[in-house]
Amino acid sequence: MVVIASPDDRWSWIEIDLSALRRNTTAFKRRLERGVQMMCVVKADAYGHGAVRCANAMHAAGADQFAVAxxxxxxxxxxxxxxxxxxxxxxxxxxxxxxxxxxxxxxxxFEADFALALGEAAAAAGTVAKYHLIVDSGMTRIGVLPADALELRRAIDFHRGLECAGTLTHFATADVPDDRDFALQLNRFHSTCQAIRDAGLDCGLVHCDNTPGTLLHPECHFDMCRVGIGLYGLDAAETTRSALALEPVMSVRSRVTRVVYPEVGAGVGYGMTYRVPKRNIQVATVPIGYADGLSRTLSNNMDVLVGGRRQPQVGNICMDQFMFAVDVNANRTCCPVPEVHVGDVVTLIGADGNEQISADEMARLRGTINYEIVCNFGQRLEKIYV
Known part of the structure; x- marks a missing residue:
C-alpha cells in the first residue's frame, strides 16, 4: 500500500483515485455506439467522491452531460x-x-404548472429553458403517466420560453435478466415516445438506461445512457459483476491514535459489549465513527486492515471513534502478529498488501447496498485525491 500524508487536523480521510475514475468512465464510454451520449451521474456529491473533481475527471474521459439530484x-x-x-x-x-x-x-x-412557471422565468430573462420530460413507466416514483404524456406536452409546448431537450424514464429492475416488469416499462416508454413523435413533437434526447441497463440492455441505449455507480468502480448488482471490469475509486483510511494492553476481562466501549478474553490483546483506537458513515450496526462484526492483516473491530462503534483488537500471540510460532503502534494506517475500505475490504463486503454486513456505504463516508471525511 502506498501511504500518503493524512490530514493535519484529523487522522481520518477518504482517498479518491481519479485515474481509476477516468478509466471507468472511458470503459463505459466504449460500450456505447458512436453518437450515443453518456450522461454521468454526480448526485450526492458524486456518491460521496466529490462532485466537482469527479466531474472534471469524467469530462476529460468522455462525459457528454451530467446529472444531479x-x-x-x-x-x-x-x-x-x-x-x-x-x-x-x-x-x-x-x-x-x-x-x-x-x-x-x-x-x-411532469407537471404543467411547473413547466409554465419555468417558461415564464426564461422568457422574462430573454432566454429559453430546456427541460426533460420524465415518464413514469412503472416504477411509481416520479413522472407523468404514459397516458397523460402527450397531453402534457401539448399543454406546455406553445410557450416560447420552453424547449424539450429530452424524454426519459427510469427502470426499477434493469439488473434482473428476462424480467417481465422491465419489459413492460420499456414497452410503455417506447409507446409514449412514439405517440409524441406521431403528434409531430420532438422528444429531444431519448434515454432510459441506468448503470445496469447500460451494461445489460444495449438495445435500450437510444440517444443517451445515464451512468452512475459503475463510474466509481462499484457494481450495481451481482448480474453486472462480470459485464465490465471496474476499479474501485474510494478507499477509507485512518491512523491509530491510542494503543493499550487492557487487563483480562476489561470492557471496551459503550455498554462494554466486548471484554478482553486473555492476555497480550492490544486494543487500538481509530478516529472514525458513525457520524463519519461507519454504521453502529457493524459493531463487533467487521474487520479492518493494518499492515496487510485483518483485525477484528471490537466494542460498540462510537460517534467519532472505534476500537479494534490485535492478538499479538496469534500464530506466534509460524507467523507472528506484530504489535500496532500510534500512527499506523488502518484501512476500512480498500487494499493493504494482499488483503482488501470492499464496499460490497461492508454493505453485506449492514444489509444494504454499496451506494449507501460510499455516500455515507463522503459526508464528513476529508477527501484526498490521488
Whole structure:
C-alpha cells in the first residue's frame, strides 16, 4: 500500500483515485455506439467522491452531460466552471425556476404548472429553458403517466420560453435478466415516445438506461445512457459483476491514535459489549465513527486492515471513534502478529498488501447496498485525491 500524508487536523480521510475514475468512465464510454451520449451521474456529491473533481475527471474521459439530484448540486457545478449540460433528476419546487434559468440547469418535468412557471422565468430573462420530460413507466416514483404524456406536452409546448431537450424514464429492475416488469416499462416508454413523435413533437434526447441497463440492455441505449455507480468502480448488482471490469475509486483510511494492553476481562466501549478474553490483546483506537458513515450496526462484526492483516473491530462503534483488537500471540510460532503502534494506517475500505475490504463486503454486513456505504463516508471525511 502506498501511504500518503493524512490530514493535519484529523487522522481520518477518504482517498479518491481519479485515474481509476477516468478509466471507468472511458470503459463505459466504449460500450456505447458512436453518437450515443453518456450522461454521468454526480448526485450526492458524486456518491460521496466529490462532485466537482469527479466531474472534471469524467469530462476529460468522455462525459457528454451530467446529472444531479438537486438544484443546489447543479449550481455547485456551474460555479466551479462546469459548462456541459446538467440535468436535475427530479422536478424541483416551483420556487427554484429563477435559479434554474440563471444557471442554465435542465429540470425533469411532469407537471404543467411547473413547466409554465419555468417558461415564464426564461422568457422574462430573454432566454429559453430546456427541460426533460420524465415518464413514469412503472416504477411509481416520479413522472407523468404514459397516458397523460402527450397531453402534457401539448399543454406546455406553445410557450416560447420552453424547449424539450429530452424524454426519459427510469427502470426499477434493469439488473434482473428476462424480467417481465422491465419489459413492460420499456414497452410503455417506447409507446409514449412514439405517440409524441406521431403528434409531430420532438422528444429531444431519448434515454432510459441506468448503470445496469447500460451494461445489460444495449438495445435500450437510444440517444443517451445515464451512468452512475459503475463510474466509481462499484457494481450495481451481482448480474453486472462480470459485464465490465471496474476499479474501485474510494478507499477509507485512518491512523491509530491510542494503543493499550487492557487487563483480562476489561470492557471496551459503550455498554462494554466486548471484554478482553486473555492476555497480550492490544486494543487500538481509530478516529472514525458513525457520524463519519461507519454504521453502529457493524459493531463487533467487521474487520479492518493494518499492515496487510485483518483485525477484528471490537466494542460498540462510537460517534467519532472505534476500537479494534490485535492478538499479538496469534500464530506466534509460524507467523507472528506484530504489535500496532500510534500512527499506523488502518484501512476500512480498500487494499493493504494482499488483503482488501470492499464496499460490497461492508454493505453485506449492514444489509444494504454499496451506494449507501460510499455516500455515507463522503459526508464528513476529508477527501484526498490521488
Amino acid at each position: 438537486t438544484v443546489r448540486e447543479g449550481v455547485e457545478l456551474r460555479r466551479a466552471g462546469i459548462e456541459l449540460p446538467i440535468l436535475i433528476l427530479s422536478q424541483p419546487p416551483v420556487e427554484s425556476v429563477q435559479t434554474l434559468v440563471e444557471h442554465d440547469l435542465m429540470p425533469c418535468v
